[in-house]
């Protein structure tokens with residue numbers, strides 16, 4: 051298993067997911083069930099430095115935090131923490147996420163559904 055930061059190709063919702071390590075990681079969006087793909091590395095981060103694991107230190111740190119979060123969540127394993135974000139840009143509410151997605155030309159409906167589910 052490996053930790054990937056996966057981004058939905060339809061609505062842009064981004065979430066760290068533990069899935070089988072592969073050259074072509076693919077999963078489905080938690081919100082809208084469309085295909086999610088790994089977030090491409092930022093410019094300058096695509097260079098693999100000697101001594102660094104290919105996932106990089108940031109990913110390793112996120113993995114550690116995810117493991118800690120998983121331990122904390124052990125008594126509620128089916129309640130993942132879903133933080134409202136669009137393409138990794140965190141916002142204060144699902145309604146805000148819907149507006150941001152629409153402004154980016156992404157599908158805002160999954161965020162609208164989350165906002166309605168909370169009200």
Ligand SMILES: [Zn+2]
Pocket residue numbers: 058059060061062063079080081082083084160
């Ligand atoms: Zn989605």
